[in-house]
Amino acid sequence: VGREQLRAVGTESTEASEEIWAEYPRIVADYIRVLSHAAARGAMANYALHERLRQLQCFLARNRLLLDQETHAALAKLGLCC
Numbered sequence: 001v002g003r004e005q006l007r008a009v010g011t012e013s014t015e016a017s018e019e020i021w022a023e024y025p026r027i028v029a030d031y032i033r034v035l036s037h038a039a040a041r042g043a044m045a046n047y048a049l050h051e052r053l054r055q056l057q058c059f060l061a062r063n064r065l066l067l068d069q070e071t072h073a074a075l076a077k078l079g080l081c082c
Contacts, residue, residue: 024063024065025065025066025067025068025071028056028060028065028067028071029067029068029070029071029074031056032056032071032074032075032078033074035049035052035053035056035078036074036077036078039078049078053075053078053079056075057075057079
């Protein structure tokens with residue numbers, strides 16, 4: 001099990017939370033690119049990839065994070081591969 005976790009918004013001070021919140025779309029986009037790369041190379045077991053995608057989708061739903069079109073398309077494509 002990986003050690004990476006996305007922290008729930010609201011667990012820091014207001015100022016820090018706003019700064020972190022502003023970075024989340026980029027962080028999520030980078031994470032999706034890493035998962036896509038691992039999937040394309042067969043570097044991650046399908047069940048592990050599926051679990052990480054499920055966790056990411058739950059995080060996105062809970063925090064109502066809006067993704068840009070490119071990131072959304074990459075997430076959708078990744079979801080179709082596993």
